[in-house]
Amino acid sequence: MNVRPAIERMAGIDAGFLYMETPSVHMHTLKIAILEADDALTYDAFVAGLLARLKRLPPLRRRVVEVPFGLNHPVWVTQPRIDVPHHIRRHRVGGPHGAGGMRELEQLIGMIASTPLHRDRPLWELHYCEGLDGGRVAVVGKMHHALADGAAANALLANVTDVRSAATPEAVQEEYAVTDRLPGRIDLLRHAWADAAAQVGSLPGLLRRTLIGILGVLRERRAGARSPLPVVHAPRVSFNGALTPLRSFATVTLSLPELKRIRAQHDGVTLNDLVLATVSGALRRWLADHDERPASSLLAGVPVSADERDAVPRLGGNRVSNLFTTLATDVDDPVERLRTIARTTSDAKRIQARLGTSILADWSQFTPPRPFAAAVRAYSRLNAASWHPAAFSAIVSNVPGPREPATVGGARLADLFSVGPLVDGIGLNVTVWSYVDRMNFSLLACPDLLPDVHVLASYFPAALAELDLAPPATAPTLRRDPA
CATH class of the missing domain: 3.30.559.10 (Chloramphenicol acetyltransferase-like domain)
Known part of the structure; x- marks a missing residue:
């Protein structure tokens, strides 16, 4: 070794x-x-x-x-x-x-x-x-x-x-x-x-790959592929703005077999599409509660792995990229909302593949540390995220977790949750980690922008149920501890 x-x-x-x-x-x-x-x-x-x-x-x-x-x-x-x-x-x-x-x-x-x-x-x-x-x-x-x-x-x-x-x-x-x-x-x-x-020597090759990727994206768009552009297409909503240091956290657990059963009812839909549609349905209810009705759809920033499919597991570092897709919150019919998400996400994946999943990581090598960090601090100090529409509306990610029961020091691992950070201007992160037969949704919010994250979490089961074309006589439920 x-x-x-x-x-x-x-x-x-x-x-x-x-x-x-x-x-x-x-x-x-x-x-x-x-x-x-x-x-x-x-x-x-x-x-x-x-x-x-x-x-x-x-x-x-x-x-x-x-x-x-x-x-x-x-x-x-x-x-x-x-x-x-x-x-x-x-x-x-x-x-x-x-x-x-x-x-x-x-x-x-x-x-x-x-x-x-x-x-x-x-x-x-x-x-x-x-x-x-x-x-x-x-x-x-x-x-x-x-x-x-x-x-x-x-x-x-x-x-x-x-x-x-x-x-x-x-x-x-x-x-x-x-x-x-x-x-x-x-x-x-x-x-x-x-x-x-040594790093400078890689710049000509990176410029060439970037140019090829951009030309590939333009060809995809001419061929009819569509994906929303961050900032340009993101509407203003209350949970987008300058962050404060405070965070609030909530969870909700859905059945993985139930999600798979519902996914099978919709041709051409992935489990990730169904997750996005569930988030969308919950956000629609939350927006209605707060009398917010943006004319255009909310957008999701979706972190995606840039690891090779059969890559050896690694213990550190980041190999991630991001794609941007619609949450179709402007579509009333839940099934059509799911189809819109699936079509847009598929187009976004093709566009990202053309550009290359490693481009972000490759260019980040050339980020000047002091100027970049100083610019970020100044942006945050001035609350500048409140001056313009957010790049997108929420972060939504789905990471496959352990598929069989595990123990820690002999004690049974009963459940597992995970959530990523917020970025300035984006006051909500929804991270999904599966564990055995459970899909655990974790919500992290800035309470000064989204004060009732537990209420939002409570809407997820109903948002999934409205996508079920053939609900069982008694739908299975998983744990949600009483307040």
Whole structure:
């Protein structure tokens, strides 16, 4: 097995998530694991188990070191130890006697999401939340997007869970050298110049690929492919505007077999299309509640993986692109709304394929760190996101999660939720992670823009039901704990 160096240049796309961060825009993701009660599961046992697996979780030992004068992207430095009290924190849900429900946990998660991660340590925290009803425990992982995207987070999860199937492949392992010594200024500057010089050599090829991609997009559009243009086609709604630091969080669980059954009723529709249509139906109800009736449809920014189909699982970094599609909220009929989403998303995928899924990551290598970060901070400080229509309306992503039951330290993993960050101007993120037979929708919002995210979450079951052409006599329901 190859051993990766202890000090590595951060990829431009990873560094971009650092540059996008401001006091009101936090670029961390959340992963929430609900564990069943188990006598062997204690806080001390959990910490000991995590430390025992730390070698298999290299991103948790990597911290950011900036390059003097911002001459190049920062470097990752892998250290041999972590500061346990800083990174692993303990909470009790529902007061001193416990018995807290999902609503109380969601309130705590909103508070956890509202504070940034410290740059002088590895960019993650684990929050061990005791006191849930039934003796359950929730573990809330808070990880900076610069460390890992959804695909890498899935691989990390495989390194902390155990499954019963002998057919399941071995958990991913990745060897890193470690160092106690941070690089000095002279070393950082020397390597920054050397890496920049090597990087310049890739520019002619990138320009050529970009030109070919743009010409391909123009051909697709002439052939009739249509996808909405961000900013140009996004209407103004109340949850688009300048963010504040506060976050609120809500979840809703739908049945994966039920979604698959409904999808089979609609030709040419993918599970992702059905997810988008469910989000759309819920947002239509929410907009009606708030007397908002935009003349044009809301748009979704959809993160998509740029990994090769059979790529070896990786434990860190980002290989993502984005496509923009309609949510068809201006279409009254739910079935026609789904068809419109499916057609538009299919066109958007073809256009993105023409441009190339790696173009964003390739060009981000040439982002000038200091000017870009300064421009983002100034934009946020001036609340400039409120001056113009948002680039799009909401972030919606769907990441396939574990397909069979898992355990963590012997305790059964009962449920799994995930949500990505908000970006300035976009006050709602809906992230879907599947776990076994469940589709878990997690909603993260800025409460100063969208104050009742729990109400929005409550509309998702009805939004899915209206797409069902042949509802069963008694529709199956999954857990939704009482408030």
